[in-house]
Structure formats: C-alpha cells, structure tokens
Amino acid sequence: MRLSSLAFAGAAASLIAAATVAQPPPPGAIAAEHAPVIQARRAGFRLQLAAFLSIKAALARGDDVKTLVLPASAIGAWGRAIPAMFPPGSAGGDALPSVWSDRAGFQASADALVAQSTKLAELAKAGDTAGVQAQFALVGKACGDCHTKYRAEEKHLSERAAVEPLCSLPQPPAEIARYRPNLTTP
Numbered sequence: 001m002r003l004s005s006l007a008f009a010g011a012a013a014s015l016i017a018a019a020t021v022a023q024p025p026p027p028g029a030i031a032a033e034h035a036p037v038i039q040a041r042r043a044g045f046r047l048q049l050a051a052f053l054s055i056k057a058a059l060a061r062g063d064d065v066k067t068l069v070l071p072a073s074a075i076g077a078w079g080r081a082i083p084a085m086f087p088p089g090s091a092g093g094d095a096l097p098s099v100w101s102d103r104a105g106f107q108a109s110a111d112a113l114v115a116q117s118t119k120l121a122e123l124a125k126a127g128d129t130a131g132v133q134a135q136f137a138l139v140g141k142a143c144g145d146c147h148t149k150y151r152a153e154e155k156h157l158s159e160r161a162a163v164e165p166l167c168s169l170p171q172p173p174a175e176i177a178r179y180r181p182n183l184t185t186p
C-alpha cells in the first residue's frame with residue numbers, strides 16, 4: 001500500500017513534470033528569448049541616428065567632406081545588418097508586423113539605405129561637397145521610407161533632442177582619416 005502510493009506519487013510527479021515541459025512558453029518567455037537582439041537593434045539604430053546627425057552637423061559646420069567617409073560607410077554597414085536583426089518571432093519595440101509579413105519589402109528598404117549611404121561615402125571620399133549635401137538628403141529619405149512602412153510612429157524624437165547637442169562637439173577629422181583612410185564601402 002505504502003509502496004504503491006509512493007509509486008503513484010512518483011508517477012504523478014512525472015506527469016506534472018512532463019506537462020510542464022510540454023506546455024508552450026508564455027508570451028513573455030518568447031520576448032525574453034529575443035530580448036538581446038531587440039536590445040542590440042535598438043542600440044544599433046541609436047548609433048545610426050548618432051552617425052546620421054554627426055554628418056548633418058559636420059555639413060552645417062562646413063567641415064571637409066572627406067572626414068565623412070567613416071560615418072557614411074558605418075550607416076551602410078548597419079543597413080546590411082538590419083534584416084538579420086529582425087529574426088522571426090522577435091516582434092517588439094516599435095517594429096510593425098509588416099517587418100515579417102512583407103519581408104521582401106523590408107529587405108528592399110534596407111538595400112536602399114545601403115545603396116544611398118555607399119554613394120554618400122564615395123562622394124565624401126571624392127571630396128564632392130555639393131554631391132555629399134544632395135546625397136545626404138537621399139540617405140535621410142531611405143531612413144524615413146522604411147520607418148513609414150515598418151516602424152510604429154516616431155515616438156523617439158526626444159532621443160533626437162538628446163543626441164543633437166553631441167553633434168556640435170568638434171569632430172576629430174585627422175583621427176578618422178588616420179584610422180580608416182580608404183574606407184568607402186560598408
């Protein structure tokens with residue numbers, strides 16, 4: 001009697017354990033699994049904005065555009081990485097469901113950013129100030145085109161206000177040129 005009730009308890013415990021394992025993870029657990037990639041992509045986008053605004057500030061200051069090769073190519077490098085930063089099931093943050101339902105369009109938007117920023121880096125390397133100024137607007141348009149379709153409303157404008165003052169810090173053009181003199185492709 002005693003043994004069989006022990007056996008019963010043991011069987012019940014196994015069943016409970018099996019049921020626990022078989023249950024799908026709660027929604028919170030799925031988000032937790034992807035939390036690092038969501039955190040990484042949002043950090044990447046903030047750095048993206050910082051690079052973008054640093055170019056804007058440099059143009060406003062009238063800096064030599066040859067100093068903008070690095071931030072321009074960094075924007076392109078991130079553009080190449082964007083699609084992989086949104087693996088299936090990593091919905092969260094401000095990403096709209098269309099990121100996953102319209103994958104080809106999302107990829108095309110990332111490709112457009114790569115193309116526009118690569119051109120920006122090339123114009124910068126050539127020292128073409130007027131060309132860089134015109135091309136910079138097209139890079140901004142590539143950001144905006146993707147956000148319109150794949151990002152929830154711009155509720156991070158406060159970040160822009162936070163980043164903008166940093167852009168007025170003097171750029172270290174000689175340093176940048178020394179580290180990455182020939183960098184034109186992302």
Ligand code: HEC
Pocket residue numbers: 038041042043045046048049052075082092093094095096099106107109110113139140142143144146147150151152156159
């Ligand atoms: C291919 C699409 C795409 C392109 C191109 C793109 N973004 Fe985004 N961006 C997104 C999506 C989607 C999010 C929302 C990500 C999230 O919340 O997980 C986002 C979020 C952001 C954020 C907010 C990050 C945060 O802290 O939540 C900033 C800032 C940003 N993008 C800046 C830029 C800038 C600047 C450019 C262009 C130089 C750019 N993005 C180009 C899709 C894009």
